[in-house]
Amino acid sequence: MTLPSSAPEPLHQHGRLRTDDVDLAQSVVSAVYEPHVLEPHGGGRLDARLNAVQNGSLTLGYLTYGVGAGITLPPSERWYHVNITLSGGSRVARGDSVRGETAAMAGAAMLVPHHLQTIEWDSDTAQFALRVPRVDLESHLENLTRTRISDPVDFDLVVDLNSTAGRGLLRCIEFIRSEWEDGGILTRYDNSRRHLESLTLTNLVMAAGGPHRELLDRPTGQEVPDALQRAVDHVHDHAQSLPTLADLTAVAGTSARTLQNQFLRHFDRTPIQYIRDVRLRGVREDLLHPSSPEVTVTDVAASWGFYNLGRFSSMYREVYGEAPSETLRRCRS
Structure with missing residues (x-):
């Protein structure tokens, strides 16, 4: 997700703030995210810029102040915030004892709702702020x-963005950004937003450290009878509505790790990979038997939840040895 220096600001079509006024910057950013205190440092002129979108329940914004700044965030009890450092760096403190640092594309500050937190930004810091x-x-x-x-x-306090789940979180954020910038399918389909929200939250809790890891990583213990079959049935019955891992654990009545182990043992696939395979087979079937002469590859791919057509075409070719357009063309001829 490295941004070329000549590229427009992320989410530039969704500008909320351009100002050198400290009070206005504090007011607008507080309204989009949460009340806080902003204190510029070093005597430089503030150049605050905020671009933000609302993706379902998630708020994603690009934020920079153009000068070194201190932010004090009091407890709120309502929100978690993830500040993904894109350039520069930050130093973060939670209460009087917990401290951490973030560097560009390597760390994110995880701000929790029940503690006072302070953040010090470098003058060249820019971040994606996720609420x-x-x-x-x-x-x-x-x-x-x-x-x-x-x-x-x-x-x-700090999330490692170089971990597998951390990189997955970055990919989710990048997809949200690109879809909103391009006016893509994500901005129009509720199912796609819900699926991406769930995937983003899964990667976030998997990437973050903390006491919740004991719940995620605990031994599987006794498997729930028929849990795997319930999950599999749910996938096949609801594949087009994009079931998530959280959906499957609720249906199966077991933890994510238990379900993941069962899928790996029986199918050599994770639940997410299994869902993707079922959706790809659904696309294949619809391309082999198009519902009308006017149907397109884009129509079919979107109906099965594939919104990044380049990535979808690559996966399809890898599995079936031909481009999806070739499948549709052959069947029509």
């Missing part, structure tokens, strides 16, 4: 672990 409702994130973690979450989660 997640507390109820959504904790409900998602409940679904993944099959465990009641009654209190805010003390996630570790």
Whole structure:
């Protein structure tokens, strides 16, 4: 997700703020995210810029202040925030004892709802700021672990973006950005937004450290009878509505790790890979038997939840040895 220096700002069509006025910057950013105190440092002129979109329950924005700045975020009880550093760096403190640093494309600050937190930005810092409702994130973690979450989660202060899940989180953020910039399918289809929200939250809780890891990584214990079959049936019955891992754990009545192990043992596929395979087979069937002479590859791919057509075509060719357009052309002829 490295951005060329000549590229437009991320989400530039969705500008919310351009100002050198400190009070205005604090007011607008507070309205989009959460009330806080902004204090520019070093005597330079503020150059605050915020571009932001609302993707379902998630708020994603590109934010920079153009000068060194301190931000004080009081407890709110309502939101988790993830500040993904794109350039520059930041130093973050939670309360009086927990401290961490983020560097460009290597770390993200995880801000929790129940603690006072302070952030110091370098003058060249720019970040993607992701706001997640507390109820959504904790409900998602409940679904993944099959465990009641009654209190805010003390996630570790810094998320490693170089981990597998961290890179997955970056890919989710990049996809949201590109779809909103291009006016893509994500901006028009509720199912696609819901699926991407769930995938983003899964990667976030998997990438973040903290006490919740014990719930995610605990031994599987006794498997729930018929859990795998219930999950598989749900995939085949609802493949076009893009079931998520959280959906499958709820249907199966077991944790994400237990379900993942069962899928790997029986199918040599993760649940997400299995869902993708079923969706690809659905596309193949619809291209082999088009519903009308006017149907296009884009129509069929979108109906099965494939919104990045370049990536979809590459996967399809890898599995079936031909481009999806070739399949449709052959059947029509």
